[in-house]
Amino acid sequence: MMSGNTTSPTIRNMEQKLPTPMADIESSVSRLLMTTKKLLETLTAWSAGQVNDTQVYDEYNLLETHFTSATQAFESALLPMDDMLHLPDDLRACLNDALSKEPSSATLEHYLPSIRDIILRLLQGLKERQSLMRERLEPTAKLSPIITTPMPLPSPSSSTEHPQIPQLPISPAEEFDMNDPSTKNAVNALKLQEDLAGRSSVRFVIALYLKMGDRIKKVNVDASGLYMSALQALFQDKFGCTGDVIWILDGESNVEYELEDVSDIKPYSILSIKVDKDSTLDDEMKSLFKETLNQVRQTIQTNKAPIIPTAEKIKEQQEEISSLRHDLASVRTVYQDFKKDTEIMIHELREKSKQESLHTVVIMDPTTRAEMNSSREVTQKAATLITNRLETLQDTIDQIKTDVTQKRCRPSKAQLDYCKKESETVQIEMNDLVNRVKSVKPIWKKTWEVELQQIVKEQQFLKEQEALLNDLREDHQSLEQVLNQLLKISEIQERKKQSGVSLFNIAPAEEGFEGMTSVMKQVSTIQVDHSRRVKALAEAEKSRSKELSQRIDAFERELTDFVVLRKLKNTGGAEAVDRQRQEKDKDLIKQIFVDSNASLAEKNSNHDDETPLSQ
Structure with a gap:
């Protein structure tokens, strides 16, 4: 490998001969900066009544022309300008709002901050692209080692980098009968297996x-x-x-x-x-705006007393307004004719464009791109979930393996069933992910043919997913091997337990062991680490909750299956209850209405019967 500080003379000569667009970029940015300064000076003169609106628009048109040339220079250097194309339109909108008001220093002070922010964003973006261009042209960047x-x-012992998986509760300690050939062979085979997390x-x-x-x-x-x-x-x-x-x-x-x-x-x-904010361009813009603000303040101080126009000047202004109205009417007529001609021309161009589009390559619509992005996100999330689930299962099986090989503890049936179920779930999710990758692979290849800009990223992503699947498949195979060994040991111990053979052996005391005295000496020499004790309590609590969640009786399992499989009778639910209540309410309202009418008719009949008697 070549060193970053050594460069052959041939390479240096080739780099010196390469044409760079840096000169065009520097000249276009300089012209744009001068035009910006001229535009601000023209605005200051406009607020003082020294120039009219047309001169301000002329300066803006010149600024837009220089911005277009700068954009072309940057794009020729493969530096996109899409995020800055809206700034000239924003500046024109601010100028239109300002020039629609009466020329005064107050108007300029009101609109100057908005204009200044737009110009600062424009020049800041140009400055960033200039720095990117300089870094691209540096020879150290080209030949960096x-x-x-x-x-x-x-280190796997760091709690910050790899949080430990809470340990599963183990069954009561039971010694293996190592004299049994089948048990001895299974334990030896299990010892030869590497830790899954270490080789993952x-x-x-x-x-x-x-x-x-x-x-x-x-x-x-x-x-x-x-x-x-x-x-x-x-x-x-x-x-x-x-x-x-x-x-x-x-x-x-x-x-x-x-x-x-x-x-x-x-x-x-x-x-x-580090972002260098104190650049030369920022200093120039700050000084430029300070000069503009000083000119505005001076104009305000000099124009404190309003000038009252004379009668002759008012008459001249009225005549000028009448002539402007006449000119505006003629311009409106010309505009209507121009609008009609333009619409006809645009219609013809659209027809020609449709005819030519039949012979050109069809570009992929945005919906296909959006579907591709969504499928990529779903695939990446699924791969992440499978990875986390597999890591958790690896740690659990490593813990069971340690208990079996070192502590001679028999793994519980619930632990092995849980590991087996998790392994099958991981296998199903991996198969689903494989099918998903196979289904999206042809679509992505078509997208790569159309969008050449994205082909490297998408291919890299697909390769990573396929490599991840291969790694997951290898880890799962290793996990299956260890799990099968644990299942064999569990079956052997279950047969020993059913045969009535006692597996509990009391190990002889070690040499020098004095009973409780030795235990108390060891306790007195222990250095208490409260953080580890708190962490161990938390892990024990998690393990306990996990064990309780897995411990269900036959009735609960049957009830869960009954509800999950939807064996309950479908009675309509809340909607049926609401419908019955509405029908009862309608019947009740009808009954009340009938009873009220009957009572009213009875009262009327009694009143008619009592009237002749009273007469």
């Missing part, structure tokens, strides 16, 4: 925090592929810009220093790039 030294793996190939991904200014983003990167150019590419991908120097924060001393060796990077490290 690739650091291939992998980062050392984190899906645990070499670490999390990092990228910081630029006030923005912080979290990324997951491959620990074996950490090098400086990859980190700079991450900053470019996440923030749209990068720098020559990357800083790292030491978690112990809380000191930030320049990153020179990637082996200093640990999981959850904070990497940052």
Whole structure:
């Protein structure tokens, strides 16, 4: 590998002969800066009544022309300008609002902050692209060495990097009969198996925090592929810009220093790039706006007393208004004719475009791109969930293996059933993920043919998923081997237990063991670590809750199956109850109405009968 400081003369000569668009970019940005300054000066003169609206628009048109040339220069250098194309339109809208008012210093003070913010965003974006172009043209960036030294793996004892899985409760200690040939062979085969978590190939991904200014983003990167150019590419991908120097924060001393060796990077490290805000362009813009504000203040002080126009001037203004109305009417007529001609021309162009589109390549619609992105997110989330589930199952089986090989404890039936069920679930999810990848693979290949810009990223993503599936399949096979060994041992112990053979053997006391005195001596020498005790209590509580959740009786299992399989009689639910209540309410209202009418008729009949008697 070549060193980053040695460059052959041939390569230097080739780099000197390469044409660079940096000169065009610098000249276009300089012209744009001068035009911006001229526009602000013209606005100040307009507020004082020295120039009219047309001159302000002329300066804006010149600024728009220079911006177009700068955009073309940056795009020819493969630097996109899509996020800045709306700024000239925003500036024109602000100018229209300002010029529609009466020319005065108060109007300029009201609209100047908005105009200043737009111009600052415009020039800030140009400055960022200039810095990117300079970094791209630097020979050190072209011939930077690739650091291939992998980062050392984190220690598995760190609680911050790898939180421990809560241990499952073990059954009461029972000694194995190592004289039995089948038990001895099964235990020896289990000892030869490696720890699943130690040889798993899906645990070499670490999390990092990228910081630029006030923005912080979290990324997951491959620990074996950490090098400086990859980190700079991450900053470019996440923030749209990068720098020559990357800083790292030491978690112990809380000191930030320049990153020179990637082996200093640990999981959850904070990497940052300093943003230089005190550039020459910012200083020029600040001085420019200070001058403009000073001119506005001077204009306000000099124009404190309003000038009262004379009668002759008012008459001239009225004549000018009448002539402007006549000109406006003629311009309106010309505009109507121009509008009709333009509509006819646009219609013809659309027809020609439709005819030509039949012979051109059809570009993929945005909906297909959105479906592809959604399927990629679903696939990535599914792969992450399978990975986490498999890691949890690996740790559980490693714990059972340790109990069997070292403590001679017989694994409980519930533990093995749980592991077997989890293994089958992982296998089903892996098959679903394989089918999903197979189904989306042809669609993604068509997308790569149309969108050449995204082909590298999508292919890399698909390769990672396929590699992850291979790693998961290997880990699952290893897990199946260990689980089968544990099942064999459990079956052997179950047969021994049914045959009535006692497996409980009291081990002889060690040499020098004095009973309770030795135990108390060991207790007195123990160094109490309260944090470890609290952590152990929390893990025991989690294990207890997990065991209780798995411990269900036959009635609860039957009831769960009865509800899950929907064997309950479908009676209509809440909707049927509401419908019956509404029908009862209607019947009750009808009955009340009939009773009230009957009572009213009875009262009327009694009143008619009593009237002749009274007469």
